[in-house]
Amino acid sequence: MKLTYFDFPGRAEAIRDALRIGGIAFTDARVSHAEFRALRDAGALPFDSLPVLELADGTVIGQSNTLLRYVGRLAGLMPTAPSEALRVEALLDSAEDFGGRVSSSIRTPDEALRVALREELVRVWLPQWCRLLERSLAVDGKGWLVGDTLTIADLKLVHWFDKLTNGSLTGIPTDLLHPFPALVAWREQTHRERAARIRQ
Numbered sequence: 001m002k003l004t005y006f007d008f009p010g011r012a013e014a015i016r017d018a019l020r021i022g023g024i025a026f027t028d029a030r031v032s033h034a035e036f037r038a039l040r041d042a043g044a045l046p047f048d049s050l051p052v053l054e055l056a057d058g059t060v061i062g063q064s065n066t067l068l069r070y071v072g073r074l075a076g077l078m079p080t081a082p083s084e085a086l087r088v089e090a091l092l093d094s095a096e097d098f099g100g101r102v103s104s105s106i107r108t109p110d111e112a113l114r115v116a117l118r119e120e121l122v123r124v125w126l127p128q129w130c131r132l133l134e135r136s137l138a139v140d141g142k143g144w145l146v147g148d149t150l151t152i153a154d155l156k157l158v159h160w161f162d163k164l165t166n167g168s169l170t171g172i173p174t175d176l177l178h179p180f181p182a183l184v185a186w187r188e189q190t191h192r193e194r195a196a197r198i199r200q
């Protein structure tokens with residue numbers, strides 16, 4: 001299959017991880033913004049956006065969480081118990097809610113608005129997301145967001161927190177997770193497991 005996205009982690013990195021961990025052969029197509037516009041204008045993107053996944057039969061599918069669930073199932077990174085899968089899916093959607101607020105602050109060209117959005121993120125929304133995620137960690141108590149092993153929820157969210165704390169977003173402190181020790185431990189565990197399973 002072929003995954004097409006830009007040349008940065010964004011909405012694709014968890015999908016790339018799941019494909020790598022699952023040992024699923026794929027073409028990691030990375031396009032420029034000009035190439036994206038050409039694909040979009042040619043009608044090649046079902047939702048006029050990236051990422052898209054092209055299957056062996058030529059079907060092209062969009063929507064990152066849908067793609068992540070699909071490859072997550074193929075790679076054994078999606079719980080088979082429906083109640084656990086439900087919790088994973090809710091966490092993926094939370095990334096659209098909370099992560100979407102971060103994206104809005106990136107997209108706005110208005111500097112004053114960006115500063116105000118970032119201040120609200122740091123004061124209100126990101127601590128709220130962190131508290132909710134710590135609650136999720138506490139349900140099974142195994143250090144994973146759902147169940148007792150790595151899932152696509154861990155992969156999706158760890159990339160969000162990497163983006164949030166890499167210093168590239170002015171106004172968002174790199175030690176954002178410091179008041180949330182369970183999340184700090186989760187992040188380390190997720191990175192360790194991810195690296196080990198990608199190497200296998």
Ligand SMILES: N[C@@H](CCC(=O)N[C@@H](CS)C(=O)NCC(=O)O)C(=O)O
Pocket residue numbers: 010011036048049050051062063064065
């Ligand atoms: N809900 C969609 C959102 C996709 C989306 O907004 N993708 C962005 C990149 S992260 C995009 O295609 N941006 C190009 C543009 O609209 O200029 C998904 O999760 O796949």
